[in-house]
Amino acid sequence: MSDLLNIKNNYSRIPNIQFTSQGGVAKSPEMSISQNENTNLVICYLESQARNNVSSAYSVSNPIYTLAFDDIENLKIVDLQGNIVQNVEFKKEGNKLTENIFVKSVNGSTLHKTIVNDVNTKSMEIVLKNKNGEIIGQEVRSYKKLDNDNAISTHNGKTYNISGLSTNVITVEHNGQKTIIDLNSKIQDTMDNFDGSHTNKNIDVAQREFLANSLKKLSGDLILKFNEEIDKLVLLDFDEYEGFYRNDNGVRKLQLSSKVTDDMTFLHELGHAINALDNQGYNNDNRWCDNKNYRSMRSVEMENLRNRCSNSLTKKILNKFTNFDFERKGYSSFESAQKDASDEQFAELIGFFNCMDICKMNERTPALLQFMPASTQMVYDVNAKLF
Numbered sequence: 001m002s003d004l005l006n007i008k009n010n011y012s013r014i015p016n017i018q019f020t021s022q023g024g025v026a027k028s029p030e031m032s033i034s035q036n037e038n039t040n041l042v043i044c045y046l047e048s049q050a051r052n053n054v055s056s057a058y059s060v061s062n063p064i065y066t067l068a069f070d071d072i073e074n075l076k077i078v079d080l081q082g083n084i085v086q087n088v089e090f091k092k093e094g095n096k097l098t099e100n101i102f103v104k105s106v107n108g109s110t111l112h113k114t115i116v117n118d119v120n121t122k123s124m125e126i127v128l129k130n131k132n133g134e135i136i137g138q139e140v141r142s143y144k145k146l147d148n149d150n151a152i153s154t155h156n157g158k159t160y161n162i163s164g165l166s167t168n169v170i171t172v173e174h175n176g177q178k179t180i181i182d183l184n185s186k187i188q189d190t191m192d193n194f195d196g197s198h199t200n201k202n203i204d205v206a207q208r209e210f211l212a213n214s215l216k217k218l219s220g221d222l223i224l225k226f227n228e229e230i231d232k233l234v235l236l237d238f239d240e241y242e243g244f245y246r247n248d249n250g251v252r253k254l255q256l257s258s259k260v261t262d263d264m265t266f267l268h269e270l271g272h273a274i275n276a277l278d279n280q281g282y283n284n285d286n287r288w289c290d291n292k293n294y295r296s297m298r299s300v301e302m303e304n305l306r307n308r309c310s311n312s313l314t315k316k317i318l319n320k321f322t323n324f325d326f327e328r329k330g331y332s333s334f335e336s337a338q339k340d341a342s343d344e345q346f347a348e349l350i351g352f353f354n355c356m357d358i359c360k361m362n363e364r365t366p367a368l369l370q371f372m373p374a375s376t377q378m379v380y381d382v383n384a385k386l387f
Contacts, residue, residue: 056079056081057079057107057108058308058310058311058371059311060085060314061311063076063086063313069090069092073360074088074089083104085104085370086102087101087103095119096117096118097116099361100113100114101113103369103370105369105373105376106304106370107131107373109128109129109131109373112127113125115355115357121145122144122357124355124356125139126139126353137377137384139155139156141153142219143218148165149167150162155220158175158221159174160223161173161174162216162220169183169184170183172223172224181227183215186227186230186231186232190202191203191235191236191237192253193236194237196244196253199237201237203235211233214260215233218263219356225270226270229252229270229279230273233253234254235255235257235258238257242257243255243257243260243269244272245276245347252278254269256269262359263357264352264357265351268347268350271348271349271350272343274350274386275288275343275346287339289342289343290342291378297375301371301373304371314371317363318372320344320348321372323340345372345375346379348365349380350383352365353379353380354383
């Protein structure tokens with residue numbers, strides 16, 4: 001029972017107030033208690049609840065999985081009171097697939113994302129609300145493939161007409177302006193190694209088509225952003241990692257593994273490119289995530305997570321964005337590890353805010369939304385200005 005109540009080693013006895021003989025000044029005795037001391041479990045539980053209620057938003061269950069369909073699973077996480085704080089549900093009706101994502105964050109704000117995929121159409125809606133239920137952000141996207149050559153996409157009321165999909169020269173028309181993108185010149189003819197070095201292996205026709213289709217299935221504004229941020233689309237010569245963004249001596253590369261089939265990975269790497277700011281004349285060491293306010297907010301949120309969350313699995317899930325185990329990863333200091341961790345957070349959120357794909361949801365993105373909502377909102381504001 002004590003394990004279920006989470007009180008075995010996670011409480012301290014409320015002390016009786018004692019007074020010194022020097023003017024009646026209150027003094028608290030030592031708060032430690034022996035594990036073997038015979039204590040009243042009800043009192044211990046109430047003490048634990050009183051203390052945990054202060055940090056109840058940080059006290060959550062491990063992920064709870066239920067089968068949705070095929071090998072897709074729903075994900076749910078609850079707090080101490082049984083309230084749902086993370087919920088990812090999938091639904092299948094014929095060819096129509098729906099994914100609903102709900103997250104309630106530690107500051108009381110909420111995010112609800114709905115994705116619908118139905119053969120040649122996709123749609124997405126994101127609604128962010130503050131703790132008072134007021135809408136503080138909204139994203140609406142749609143994509144429809146009209147035929148083998150043409151598609152139309154919308155984003156927050158703006159329309160993008162896409163043509164040339166049956167070729168490698170595609171055109172995006174928006175607001176009376178046409179942008180022509182020649183993928184034959186965008187796609188690198190040879191593969192790259194894990195470390196970014198070049199190989200002498202030429203890609204074949206099927207591999208070139210794979211890279212081209214990774215871009216063609218995106219909505220128009222995302223294709224335009226790719227064209228602005230990326231010089232070369234590259235195939236990696238290994239499958240251990242899914243993708244990278246690299247600035248190779250001034251050539252901005254989005255590198256993909258041949259096993260990548262989802263838009264989220266592509267958009268995550270595009271997020272790294274957006275973060276790098278190197279299309280604005282900066283070198284590769286300058287990133288938006290170095291913004292002082294963003295770094296300060298992240299620092300506060302990570303300290304709250306470190307000090308108030310007792311769920312070790314939650315911390316492990318979030319490690320990509322916190323690097324709490326920086327020494328094991330080979331960083332010289334926690335501070336040096338934050339440059340990469342904050343970059344990963346930025347890229348993940350750019351991907352999440354724009355991805356219309358139904359895909360297996362790993363635990364890390366909902367956890368990021370729940371435990372780091374203020375810095376998430378800052379990235380959302382940047383994203384809203386970009387697209």
